[in-house]
Amino acid sequence: MLDCIEDIIQIVTMIFVVHRLNLLPLLALCFVIHQAQKTTTVDCTNLVKSFNDRILLPGSPQYVASDGSYFAAFENKLSPSCIFQPQSVHDLSEFVRAIQDPAITDKPQVALRGGGHTAWAGSANIENGITIDLSNLDAIAISHDQKIASIGGGARWATVYATLETQNLAVAGGRVSKVGVGGLTTGGLCLDEYESVQC
Amino acid sequence: MGFVCDNVLNYEVVLASGEIVQANAATNRDLWIALRGGSNNFGIVTKFDFPTFSQGQMWGGAIFYSPDAVPAIFKDFVDFAGDPAPDKKAHLIAGISFSAMQTVGVTNIYHTTNIEKPPSLAPFTDIQPQLSNTLRSDSLLGFANEQSNFTTDGARQWFFTTSIGLNLELMNDIQRLFSQALDPIKDIPGLMLYLIFQPLTEAFLQKSSEMGGNSLGLSPTDGPVVIVLLNSVHVNPADDDTVRNTVLDLIDSIDKLSASRGLDPRYRFTNYGYKTQKILQGYGPESLAHLRATAFKYDPNGFFQEVVSTGFKISHAH
Numbered sequence: 001m002l003d004c005i006e007d008i009i010q011i012v013t014m015i016f017v018v019h020r021l022n023l024l025p026l027l028a029l030c031f032v033i034h035q036a037q038k039t040t041t042v043d044c045t046n047l048v049k050s051f052n053d054r055i056l057l058p059g060s061p062q063y064v065a066s067d068g069s070y071f072a073a074f075e076n077k078l079s080p081s082c083i084f085q086p087q088s089v090h091d092l093s094e095f096v097r098a099i100q101d102p103a104i105t106d107k108p109q110v111a112l113r114g115g116g117h118t119a120w121a122g123s124a125n126i127e128n129g130i131t132i133d134l135s136n137l138d139a140i141a142i143s144h145d146q147k148i149a150s151i152g153g154g155a156r157w158a159t160v161y162a163t164l165e166t167q168n169l170a171v172a173g174g175r176v177s178k179v180g181v182g183g184l185t186t187g188g189l190c191l192d193e194y195e196s197v198q199c
Numbered sequence: 200m201g202f203v204c205d206n207v208l209n210y211e212v213v214l215a216s217g218e219i220v221q222a223n224a225a226t227n228r229d230l231w232i233a234l235r236g237g238s239n240n241f242g243i244v245t246k247f248d249f250p251t252f253s254q255g256q257m258w259g260g261a262i263f264y265s266p267d268a269v270p271a272i273f274k275d276f277v278d279f280a281g282d283p284a285p286d287k288k289a290h291l292i293a294g295i296s297f298s299a300m301q302t303v304g305v306t307n308i309y310h311t312t313n314i315e316k317p318p319s320l321a322p323f324t325d326i327q328p329q330l331s332n333t334l335r336s337d338s339l340l341g342f343a344n345e346q347s348n349f350t351t352d353g354a355r356q357w358f359f360t361t362s363i364g365l366n367l368e369l370m371n372d373i374q375r376l377f378s379q380a381l382d383p384i385k386d387i388p389g390l391m392l393y394l395i396f397q398p399l400t401e402a403f404l405q406k407s408s409e410m411g412g413n414s415l416g417l418s419p420t421d422g423p424v425v426i427v428l429l430n431s432v433h434v435n436p437a438d439d440d441t442v443r444n445t446v447l448d449l450i451d452s453i454d455k456l457s458a459s460r461g462l463d464p465r466y467r468f469t470n471y472g473y474k475t476q477k478i479l480q481g482y483g484p485e486s487l488a489h490l491r492a493t494a495f496k497y498d499p500n501g502f503f504q505e506v507v508s509t510g511f512k513i514s515h516a517h
Contacts, residue, residue, distance in 0.1 A: 073355045089211060089219055089245040096243070097217035100502065111509040112239050119357045120474040124509055137245050146251060148208065153245040158347070161340040170254030170339050172206045177343035178352070185247055187469035188204045188236030188415050 041128045042108040044082035050098060054091060056083040056133075066133050071178075072119035080111065080131040087136050099130070115156050115180020124183070134182060142167065153182045204235040205410040211246035215502030219245075224411055233493040235413035236482065238469060239510045240494050240503050257342060259290070259309035259320070260333035261349075268326050269295055269304040273370045273396075275322040280365050280398035280423050286319035287402065288312055293323075294395035294428075295374065297381055303330060305395075309342060356432040357443065360471035361450050362481070364462030365423040370396065373427070373453055380449040384441060389434030392446070397426040414490055416483035417466050424464045427453065428471050447473070469511060479516035487516060 048055045056063040058079060066083050070076045086092040099108055109129035116124050125131050134154030140163045141150045149171050151160055158177035164170055174184045209223040210231065220242075222230040233241055264272065276293045279285070290309040295302065308320045313336050316324050324334065333345065350356065363369055377394045384390060401422035408419055417424070429450065433442050457463040467481035479487065490513050494503065504514040 069352070071350070071352055072357065073353055074357075076353055089213060092213045092243060092245060093217045093219050096213055096215065096502075099506070100215075107506065110507045112243060112507055118470065118510075122509055123474065126509060132243070134243070134245070142251065149249050149251050151247045151249065153211075153243065153247065157343055158340065161338075161343055164251065164254075165338055165340055168253055168255060169251040171249040171251055172203055173249070174203070175343055176346040177340065178347040181247060182244055183238075184470055185203050185207060186234055186236070186238050186244060188202055188413060 042081035042106070042130055044130070047082065047084070047095075047098065047130075051084065051091070051095065054085050054087060056085060058082070066135070067125070067131075070113075070116040070125060072121075074119060074121035075116060075123065075125045078121060078125040078127045080126050081108070081128050083131045083133050085133045085136050089137070092132070092134075092137075095132070114154055114182030115178065115184075117176075117179045118183060140164075142169070151181050155181045157181060157184075202235075202407055202413060202415070204413055204415075205407050206249050207231075207235065207247050208250060209246075209248040210234050210244050212242035212244050214242045215498040215500060223248075227497075229489070229493045230497055232412050233414055233490055236415045236469065236486075237490050237493070237513070238479075239507060240490065240513045241497050242503065243507075254311070254339055256313040256336045256338060257309055257311050258313050258315055258317070258334070258336050259307070259342065260335055260337075261345070262306045262308065262323060262326075262332040262334065263296075263330040264304035264306075264326060265328040265330060266295070266302045266304055268328055269374060270371065271326045272304050272306060272323070273374070274367055275326065276396060276398070277365055277367045277370065278322070279319070280400055280425065282319075282400075285400055285402050286310075286317065289317060289319040291320070291323070292395060292397050294393060295377065296391070296393050297377075297385075298391045299385065299389075305393075307346075308334075350432075354432050355434060355436070355439065356430065357446070357473060358471045359429040359431070359446050359450055359473045359476065360468050360478075361427045361453055361457075362464045362466050362468070363425050363427060363453070363457045364460075364464060365398065365425050366460070366462050369457060369460060369462055370425075372456060376449060376452050376456070380445055380452075384445050387433055387435075387438050387442065389432065390438075390442070391430075391432040393428070393430040395428040395430065397428065399424040399426065414482055414486045415466065416481070416486040421464055421466070424466055426468045426471065428468075443473075447475070450476075472511065477516070478511050479513055487513065 068076050084095055111124055111126035111131040113124040113131055113133045137152040138155035139152045157174040212220050212222055272293050279291055288311040292307040296305050306323045308323050310317045401419050404417055404422040405419040429446050431442050431446050465481050467478045469478050472478035504512055
């Protein structure tokens, strides 16, 4: 809103000097434009109180690192009001409840990010909303009998394969190591199936 | 082993209520099935349990060919993908790569046992003229890292997709459409465009159908299905619209052509989809109905439709 007013003031000053125009209609236009824009900047300060360093704010090195780490430029370009990086599933559970608190009047829009490999803008990032970045939920545990690998929703295939390789093991997973486990697996398709066809 | 999603034994999921649940064959089974292809419409998956298997060194890599080799590549691709008794340890992706510097044919081949030049993949190693290859023994991680290095993070790059039936004449015609689409845009700075075919064979779909079920709406009788990937890269924001519209138009023309020949499966691979593409619709009405019902059950207030609005949403899949 302020940017719009500043721009208009500059233009209007020029015009006013020349034509002595009435300012009011132009200010009204600013107001209308501002209301029409759907972006709702989220006030993350309350979330910071509850979630501390798991909330990344614009300008912080952690925010810059996360927001700039997507596969495609189109996603890197988006800037959420803040980024939430859960350290545990319990963090995430608390957060999901917190942002639905009836006391919050402006409900945020939320993006969900795993590996961040989907290219189109808005697939796993969002302008002015909150992005949940699952990268810290990337633990890999192998069962005692070595038959099951439990993989965190924020892990990438690179870590999965590297971890399992030390035991000469593998799981059926993606063929591109920097892709995240979450999106690929919930999207259904394989990219590298052993004992079956690669797709 | 079917699709990656077919292998998931258990999901740990955070629901819209904040509740943490498990979804597997015995517990919340409808959610387990929905998550096999249903993307982020039901909850946030925080853990996947996969069965492990022994895997030593593999053999394979990427092969780059002169564009003159493309007809031979496509012919061998169709033979490979249509083989009624396929080598289940062999894997193939094939296509064409355009850049201002050169257009090349490309295959990525892998064999899960460490056999150099196995018979099922020998045709691809033999095709000439060949420019170079990275064929070798390597670990799964080594091959996956090679795949990662084919792209650069942060570029202006998109994926788009469609699917076709397996047919050589159609693939050759698609190559012509690809060249025609490129012609007016080939001087766009830094433009790269990849046309990649990935087969889902009948054997693969048969295996998938034996693994408990998923939401993809595919059955063995649908096979073979060929996933088509178009991957664009360019440099200048000013060219965004032109590149995107050219590729979407190309896909339109591919779809019209394949439909006219009865070679247009409805299935679309979610993870290659561009945002305006009708991806979830490709799962078919039966699966979509199940996905909607499951979403309503586990997320009655539509948190994963209205609040977590990113990704492909079933509420938009009409």
